[in-house]
Amino acid sequence: MSLEHFLNQAVSSWMSEEGPDSDIVLTTRIRLARNFEQYKFPTLFSHQEAQQVISEMEQLLQNSGLQKFGQMELLKIEDMQPLQKRVLVEKHLISPQLAEDSPYGAVLLTENEEISIMINEEDHIRIQCLFPGLQLTEALQAANEIDDWLESHIQYAFDEKYGYLTSCPTNVGTGIRASVMMHLPGLILTQQMNRIIPAINQLGLVVRGIYGEGSEALGNIFQISNQITLGKSEEDICRDLIGVVSQLISQERSAREALRKTSNIQLEDRVFRSLGVLTNSRIIESKEAARCLSDVRLGIDMGYIQNMSKSILNELMILTQPGFLQQYAGGQLRPHERDIRRAALIRERLKMEFNKL
């Protein structure tokens, strides 16, 4: 398969398009957890109940009303190959839990992959909207529209006091998880992130490294999301998140300007060394690739590198995950083989950029 053909198939609009503040905010996601009133939660439901949930959703899919949200397709976990599941996880379209621990799981996906509805994961329904850049209000509106439509056809589990009832009490109430994925190399290089994370936690928000574990964030990419789902409205939850994210954006921008003033040549050197590694390496581990991709993206945003797509970080962070590499290779790869493939894919992708010139 040619790389261009592979990219056409693999890259979703939210990965390649630019949204507001997309020099720092990569994507925005809204997730709503909902359950059917009449069936037990997936924790305890019977095989039969699980099938009923899926067939209810299948019936709704026949309804033309759902089509206004885009052409949708229902994929059952049991029908998917391990590699196919892995690729969907790497694209954040389904959760690892749906792929690995939900035998009766399924997902409704729109063609542009902006909307995915997970079925029979921890809750019966999880509506997810994924937008490029910082678009919390827009994503919330989109999720609400789907939710309203579903709600007119489904009897949701809802309580006047506790709100939308979810399998886990951490999600009860609004059932909302609003999250924003941010590229924060400036705050890392100026060593401010360790100070900022606890402050954000104090505000009831969670900061996570996206691909790394714990505090080590691969590619300087962080996800900021709400923790509290009960007692605040969806709009307030999003507003609070936007407030913190806007502050982070301006802090990141001033960190970048400070770096330009104090260490211009060092920064430029770092950016072009990383570009050199990506353009020339024959073997590259995901950690090194992530670091170099982050540098190159910073170089593009700060104008050191010109005529290169900004989406390269977003795209390649996802496409150089093991599942995608194996899909591109057309079969299983051992870790060492992956590192070779990863290097090759990055080189080829960069060549496409250079050929544009």
Next chain:
Amino acid sequence: MICQECHQRPAAFHFTKIVNGEKTEVNLCEVCAQEKGEILMFNGQSGFDFNNLLAGLLKIDPTFQKPSQSPFQQEELLHCENCSMTFPQFLKLGRFGCSHCYDTFKDQLQPVLRRLHSGNWTHNGKIPKRIGGDLHLRKQLEELKEGLQKCISLEEFETAAKIRDEIRSIEKKLTSGYEGGK
């Protein structure tokens, strides 16, 4: 076991922290857990074993553990009529079995929700249209009426007058067949 943070009080919280796939035990007393608690909890789910955390939260709750109770604790017997989940089962799984569980375990649930959601325990967000758009207003009205009584008893008449105006405007909305909840 002694708290690993202050090395003084006995540890009441026991978390399993997973860093780079390595499990580490964290043992804290109630004071230190509350101090660190937010950070621990908010970083939760990915890094921390949530079920242990939940069980920890419930075990130190005085409404749950009464030392004077007989060995056959009441909570052991309490189970959901619809899905037959018991409270110990919920503690173990960290998940409810069905929507009725929220009602079954409501007495145990309130303190848990308060801790998980920064002191909140009632929904203040979206409401399905079929349930009625004026639910918010009715809720708000109730709260305002309570506030009004309080102000009057404290002789804060200026505030009371403001609240009364708010009550009137909400009552007007309710009687004029306010729809949609927004």
